[in-house]
Amino acid sequence: MARKTYSEEFRRDAVELYRSTPAATVSGIASDLGIMDTTLSNWLKAAGVPIRGQSRPRPQAPSGDETPEQELARLRARVRDLEDSERKLNTERDILRAAAKYFAGETNW
Numbered sequence: 001m002a003r004k005t006y007s008e009e010f011r012r013d014a015v016e017l018y019r020s021t022p023a024a025t026v027s028g029i030a031s032d033l034g035i036m037d038t039t040l041s042n043w044l045k046a047a048g049v050p051i052r053g054q055s056r057p058r059p060q061a062p063s064g065d066e067t068p069e070q071e072l073a074r075l076r077a078r079v080r081d082l083e084d085s086e087r088k089l090n091t092e093r094d095i096l097r098a099a100a101k102y103f104a105g106e107t108n109w
Contacts, residue, residue, distance in 0.1 A: 006035070007102065010056045013095045014040060021080060021088040026051055032092060 018029050018040065026044070030037040044051055064075070 008096060010095065011043050015043050015049060017088060017091040018044060019049055020091060021084055024088060033095065044069045
């Protein structure tokens with residue numbers, strides 16, 4: 001099997017995606033980008049980015065006896081998760097746009 005070569009820009013973008021998404025895991029980002037998790041781990045180590053453990057636990061579903069403070073904390077956590085997800089999707093979109101532009105320039109039709 002041939003070894004894949006990734007551009008330096010793709011590597012930087014992948015590392016930045018992991019760095020900017022606090023709830024993400026190495027395997028999650030790697031699978032989203034279509035690369036091996038060990039490859040991403042190596043790029044993170046080379047960039048000096050510490051690899052996090054599992055993502056933070058998800059808040060439980062709301063219960064009927066929730067105090068206003070608990071509800072506020074739960075909703076803030078949900079907003080934080082949604083913002084993290086949006087940031088990750090925007091970064092992935094930008095990476096895919098750059099990759100499409102790169103590969104469109106390689107075609108010799």
